[in-house]
Amino acid sequence: MTDTLSDIVGAHAPLKVVLLKQNLAAIDFRIMKVFPAFNIIDIGLRDGDISPNTTVVETSSGTMALGLAIVCMHFGLKLHIFGDRAIEPPLKRTMEELGAKVHLVEATASDANVQLLRKAALLDFIHRSGAIWSRQYDNLGNRLSYARPAEEAIRQFGKIDVMVATVGSGGSSCGLAYYCRAFFPEMKLVGIDTFGSVLFGQPAGRRELRGLGNSILPGNLAHGAFDEIHWIGANEAYQATHRLHRETSLRRGPTSGAAYLVAEWYAERFPQSKVLAVFPDDSNRYEGNVYDPTWMREHGYRAELAAIKPILVDHPLCAKRGWCHLNWNRRSLANVMRCSNFAN
The missing domain is CATH 3.40.50.1100 (Rossmann fold)
Incomplete structure (x- = not known):
């Protein structure tokens, strides 16, 4: 349940x-990001865009990543997070203990293009795996x-x-x-x-x-x-x-x-x-x-x-x-x- x-x-x-x-x-x-994480996943499950076997992916180095890790653990969904070195080791361990896979792109935390690098890595993973992107930036949920x-x-x-x-x-x-x-x-x-x-x-x-x-x-x-x-x-x-x-x-x-x-x-x-x-x-x-x-x-x-x-x-x-x-x-x-x- x-x-x-x-x-x-x-x-x-x-x-x-x-x-x-x-x-x-x-x-x-x-x-705070527990709210959008829950809403995006819940709507996806109800609409059929997400199934119990879906792998969810997102680009984040902050609380959206943690919110998704919490929510996906409760729903029994696989999650891959694409972040950067702004994800400190304790946060990374916390998400991994909740079952998330955390991928860190090689860029400094203050690199102007770090989010573009994270997005490129995420899109490559989607192409290879067929995962579903929760799209925190553009998802109206x-x-x-x-x-x-x-x-x-x-x-x-x-x-x-x-x-x-x-x-x-x-x-x-x-x-x-x-x-x-x-x-x-x-x-x-x-x-x-x-x-x-x-x-x-x-x-x-x-x-x-x-x-x-x-x-x-x-x-x-x-x-x-x-x-x-x-x-x-x-x-x-x-x-x-x-x-x-x-x-x-x-x-x-x-x-x-x-x-x-x-x-x-x-x-x-x-x-x-x-x-x-x-x-x-x-x-x-x-x-x-x-x-x-x-x-x-x-x-x-x-x-x-x-x-x-x-x-x-x-x-x-x-x-x-x-x-x-x-x-x-x-x-x-x-x-x-x-x-x-x-x-x-």
């Missing part, structure tokens, strides 16, 4: 909204999986004036916004990207900060959903992660730290607005780096070097380092790139 979403969520991704300050809260997922988290956020927090979310596949940010705006159509969606990511108009480049951003443009990303975009550097995210822990006792990963940084800034600027941050990850993958003072010092990540407020820019190519933001105003990517002052 297969498990239900409630069973798996209860074990790995319990939904809770944590009040951080008077007008600031966070929806705290721990392992990713975005649609956030109905329940959105419902729970509204139930626990009430009206949401501003939602702050990091962006990778576009699934969680656009999915949560879609369902919340059914109740609060004026809700602002603030997205967080990083430098060197192509998601919001920058060229692909070296990305120190992982867990958000992308070197390919996902189909699940709806640019017209966003009111504002922030680009955050690795040092800024890492320092905010430590501050999140010191100020709230929540020990989370740097994508949660980045969300806290931007959401707190919004909550202070607009004290009458209720701000909800999306915390997608816990600290398990970061104890040996971001939470290790020696590692931080050796890599030059120091609190005094981190930007403490954002610089307003009028074009994505003007966002260079530290912490920058742009008024996106629910425009398309083409419109932003064409109509800003930078292009005139």
Whole structure:
């Protein structure tokens, strides 16, 4: 007998909204990608695209890989993950213990083309094996999986004036916004990207900060959903992660730290607005780096070097380092790139 979403969520991704300050809260997922992993696999099984004998494949070096490993283990499905060295040995062992086969492409974790290399290896495997690709970047089941988290956020927090979310596949940010705006159509969606990511108009480049951003443009990303975009550097995210822990006792990963940084800034600027941050990850993958003072010092990540407020820019190519933001105003990517002052 297969498990239900409630069973798996209860074990790995319990939904809770944590009040951080008077007008600031966070929806705290721990392992957020359990939701899209379950939805994609469950729909595939019900539609017949996936059978009990299917081999599922995905390209991921983060929590989507772990979410699929958890879900496929519960459904008794074979899983192959194509990642890179950003999959640390403990995470790799965890997924392998759940039955997944993990393939690491030979590229540095910050290589601008690492996702293209992972995709090429995945497509070659599909050609040889006939496996089914879960397609987290383009599968609409990713975005649609956030109905329940959105419902729970509204139930626990009430009206949401501003939602702050990091962006990778576009699934969680656009999915949560879609369902919340059914109740609060004026809700602002603030997205967080990083430098060197192509998601919001920058060229692909070296990305120190992982867990958000992308070197390919996902189909699940709806640019017209966003009111504002922030680009955050690795040092800024890492320092905010430590501050999140010191100020709230929540020990989370740097994508949660980045969300806290931007959401707190919004909550202070607009004290009458209720701000909800999306915390997608816990600290398990970061104890040996971001939470290790020696590692931080050796890599030059120091609190005094981190930007403490954002610089307003009028074009994505003007966002260079530290912490920058742009008024996106629910425009398309083409419109932003064409109509800003930078292009005139």
